[in-house]
Amino acid sequence: xxxxxxxxxxxxxxxxxxxxxxxxxxxxxxxxxxxxxxxxxxxxxxxxxxxxxxxxxxxxxxxxxxxxxxxxxxxxxxxxxxxxxxxxxxxxxxxxxxxxxxxxxxxxxxxxxxxxxxxxxxxxxxxxxxxxxxxxxxxxxxxxxxxxxxxxxxxxxxxxxxxxxxxxxxxxxxxxxxxxxxxxxxxxxxxxxxxxxxxxxxxxxxxxxxxxxxxxxxxxxxxxxxxxxxxxxxxxxxxxxxxxxxxxxxxxxxxxxxxxxxxxxxxxxxxxxxxxxxxxxxxxxxxxxxxxxxxxxxxxxxxxxxxxxxxxxxxxxxxxxxxxxxxxxxxxxxxxxxxxxxxxxxxxxxxxxxxxxxxxxxxxxxxxxxxxxxxxxxxxxxxxxxxxxxxxxxxxxxxxxxxxxxxxxxxxxxxxxxxxxxxxxxxxxxxxxxxxxxxxxxxxxxxxxxxxxxxxxxxxxxxxxxxxxxxxxxxxxxxxxxxxxxxxxxxxxxxxxxxxxxxxxxxxxxxxxxxxxxxxxxxxxxxxxxxxxxxxxxxxxxxxxxxxxxxxxxxxxxxxxxxxxxxxxxxxxxxxxxxxxxxxxxxxxxxxxxxxxxxxxxxxxxxxxxxxxxxxxxxxxxxxxxxxxxxxxxxxxxxxxxxxxxxxxxxxxxxxxxxxxxxxxxxxxxxxxxxxxxxxxxxxxxxxxxxxxxxxxxxxxxxxxxxxxxxxxxxxxxxxxxxxxxxxxxxxxxxxxxxxxxxxxxxxxxxxx
Ligand code: BGC
Numbered sequence: 143x144x145x146x147x148x149x150x151x152x153x154x155x156x157x158x159x160x161x162x163x164x165x166x167x168x169x170x171x172x173x174x175x176x177x178x179x180x181x182x183x184x185x186x187x188x189x190x191x192x193x194x195x196x197x198x199x200x201x202x203x204x205x206x207x208x209x210x211x212x213x214x215x216x217x218x219x220x221x222x223x224x225x226x227x228x229x230x231x232x233x234x235x236x237x238x239x240x241x242x243x244x245x246x247x248x249x250x251x252x253x254x255x256x257x258x259x260x261x262x263x264x265x266x267x268x269x270x271x272x273x274x275x276x277x278x279x280x281x282x283x284x285x286x287x288x289x290x291x292x293x294x295x296x297x298x299x300x301x302x303x304x305x306x307x308x309x310x311x312x313x314x315x316x317x318x319x320x321x322x323x324x325x326x327x328x329x330x331x332x333x334x335x336x337x338x339x340x341x342x343x344x345x346x347x348x349x350x351x352x353x354x355x356x357x358x359x360x361x362x363x364x365x366x367x368x369x370x371x372x373x374x375x376x377x378x379x380x381x382x383x384x385x386x387x388x389x390x391x392x393x394x395x396x397x398x399x400x401x402x403x404x405x406x407x408x409x410x411x412x413x414x415x416x417x418x419x420x421x422x423x424x425x426x427x428x429x430x431x432x433x434x435x436x437x438x439x440x441x442x443x444x445x446x447x448x449x450x451x452x453x454x455x456x457x458x459x460x461x462x463x464x465x466x467x468x469x470x471x472x473x474x475x476x477x478x479x480x481x482x483x484x485x486x487x488x489x490x491x492x493x494x495x496x497x498x499x500x501x502x503x504x505x506x507x508x509x510x511x512x513x514x515x516x517x518x519x520x521x522x523x524x525x526x527x528x529x530x531x532x533x534x535x536x537x538x539x540x541x542x543x544x545x546x547x548x549x550x551x552x553x554x555x556x557x558x559x560x561x562x563x564x565x566x567x568x569x570x571x572x573x574x575x576x577x578x579x580x581x582x583x584x585x586x587x588x589x590x591x592x593x594x595x596x597x598x599x600x601x602x603x604x605x606x607x608x609x610x611x612x613x614x615x616x617x618x619x620x621x622x623x624x625x626x627x628x629x630x631x632x633x634x635x636x637x638x639x640x641x642x643x644x645x646x647x648x649x650x651x652x653x654x655x656x657x658x659x660x661x662x663x664x665x666x667x668x669x670x671x672x673x674x675x676x677x678x679x680x681x682x683x684x685x686x687x688x689x690x691x692x693x694x695x696x697x698x699x700x701x702x703x704x705x706x707x708x709x710x711x712x713x714x715x716x717x718x719x720x721x722x723x724x725x726x727x728x729x730x731x732x733x734x735x736x737x738x739x740x741x742x743x744x745x746x747x748x749x750x751x752x753x754x755x756x757x758x759x760x761x762x763x764x765x766x767x768x769x770x771x772x773x774x775x776x777x778x779x780x781x782x783x784x785x786x787x788x789x790x791x792x793x794x795x796x797x798x799x800x801x802x803x804x805x806x807x808x809x810x811x812x813x814x815x816x817x818x819x820x821x822x823x824x825x826x827x828x829x830x831x832x833x834x835x836x837x838x839x840x841x842x843x844x845x846x847x848x849x850x851x852x853x854x855x856x857x858x859x860x861x862x863x864x865x866x867x868x869x870x871x872x873x874x875x876x877x878x879x880x881x882x883x884x885x886x887x888x889x890x891x892x893x894x895x
Pocket of ligand 1: 232233270319374421453454663
């Protein structure tokens with residue numbers, strides 16, 4: 143007997159000693175125990191309620207218009223939370239609420255959840271805070287992700303994440319449906335501006351920085367100024383063949399792993415707590431129905447431990463739109479068994495009812511329900527919701543404070559990308575008479591895009607009155623008497639082009655602000671990437687006056703402008719620069735800020751030539767077939783000049799597990815302070831899968847005073863030399879590589895010892 147007991151006692155003792163010497167592990171154990179205890183006291187109805195997410199629209203007093211304050215209907219709220227045990231609510235209902243109104247809404251919801259239900263489980267409220275707390279009035283609204291990517295400033299991206307987390311949490315909301323980690327390789331797609339552009343490494347780096355900004359360096363999402371992120375939309379959503387939102391992508395697994403998976407992998411490694419699923423399909427398989435994507439790849443391979451949420455109505459869509467499920471009930475079973483933990487139903491209780499039936503009929507095992515609910519409860523515990531589910535009003539004081547506005551202005555400025563500057567037309571002198579014209583000159587909504595105050599972001603009347611459009615910011619900077627304004631056209635219709643032409647004759651320079659109207663998701667689908675003809679006509683007509691023309695592009699995707707590029711002396715790409723976009727554009731135009739943005743996308747010249755920068759050699763081998771965009775990926779001018787010299791590598795040959803250190807000197811050879819993005823590209827010269835001509839592997843943004851020289855170093859490892867091989871697994875092959883920075887090149891070889 144004694145003999146048998148000894149090993150057991152020893153095992154207990156060892157685990158006890160291990161746990162007290164490892165506090166993090168012991169915390170995890172404690173949390174797991176709490177979750178198990180709670181799960182074991184829950185009824186199946188309570189569990190399924192936790193997996194159900196509904197939209198606030200079905201909980202409010204009927205008839206509210208977008209401009210109204212949303213008010214909760216207590217009967218509907220109780221029906222959701224008490225009767226259906228709903229565990230999560232999302233969305234805004236009408237339009238952005240003032241901070242105190244959000245706090246009131248969340249308090250009411252948590253009161254019902256924690257005082258009127260049997261187990262007092264708090265609600266996890268989720269929101270699309272895509273470029274700031276976009277559904278809280280007067281929040282700090284940054285450039286959209288495509289503009290943030292143009293900054294190539296990882297630190298700024300992290301700060302964006304921190305400030306957004308602060309303002310979302312101040313609103314009483316602890317869960318943010320961002321970052322978008324879809325890689326933007328289809329320029330027609332209406333959500334391109336929600337991405338960090340076409341390169342997986344850039345997207346992975348910025349996405350990971352955002353995750354840390356939102357969740358904290360240690361992912362302590364219980365901190366009172368942090369939130370849980372929701373990376374989305376896993377996987378392959380951004381590459382619809384037709385360019386239309388929520389239509390099929392055809393992506394071979396090798397390509398999926400090479401170009402679309404890395405940002406998700408990086409965010410998972412950065413500790414991201416939740417994930418939203420691609421609304422659409424890859425190769426005929428809706429991702430919501432795929433055990434391979436949602437369990438084998440996501441959990442077994444990438445090691446994701448958080449919970450997954452469906453996108454809007456997408457379990458229903460398996461039946462209604464995608465037609466892989468013959469009934470709603472089949473759709474629910476399919477999605478839950480594939481690995482969806484929470485359903486964004488979002489406008490009824492069908493998911494709850496159908497899943498309940500499925501469990502009762504033994505069609506979905508309760509073990510799968512326990513797994514999903516356990517994951518959801520874990521995030522709720524980690525957010526600190528069980529200790530205090532209420533908004534922390536002490537956060538009010540720094541909400542949208544001056545310091546946050548400054549960071550936002552810096553982000554907007556750094557996002558602006560100077561694409562053309564003939565004869566140093568820019569910066570403009572402040573005593574010049576300027577014409578400001580074009581459809582994007584005088585609307586704040588166009589500077590912000592979707593996910594601003596409302597879903598479509600197009601309610602100009604609801605925008606803050608203390609922010610400046612481009613026109614207003616220019617007037618403020620150089621005085622109203624120096625500015626003539628003629629709208630010329632709307633985005634797609636003429637207003638009065640001759641009036642704009644007449645005005646141009648009396649101006650020293652014409653600033654023509656063109657681009658896109660505000661849109662989000664499917665309403666942003668287009669049939670032609672070319673900028674609407676009326677805007678091209680406006681520019682062409684003004685150019686006939688011989689007054690220098692400066693174009694400001696305000697757009698979420700690269701609309702084709704080939705026929706007006708030569709007519710312009712200067713071109714600024716502003717993307718969707720957010721609430722400080724007006725002053726940022728004016729500061730760049732008049733030289734109070736030296737532009738430092740670089741394109742995170744290839745800007746195409748022709749609508750049918752959408753070749754990306756990391757194309758294959760066969761796409762660039764003679765004059766009939768070449769990478770010939772209007773402006774290449776990584777491109778952006780400055781008001782100063784930078785010289786690169788002394789590219790050095792520390793070894794000519796490396797072996798597995800060895801590092802390669804690369805250094806280069808960058809000098810500001812002009813007479814203005816400026817920032818340069820040092821970009822390191824690598825070419826694998828020969829490989830068993832056709833290599834790309836080059837791939838971005840590292841970058842660093844450096845500030846240089848006039849005449850200043852800095853040495854920048856990068857370290858590459860074996861993973862950087864790898865690619866996804868013919869068997870869909872990462873591989874490194876011996877051979878020659880070339881490293882390129884700022885026009886300089888060095889070769890090295892890799893071999894196995
Ligand atoms: C979008 C998601 C968003 C969700 C909730 C969906 O239509 O695709 O990106 O998070 O709505 O608003």
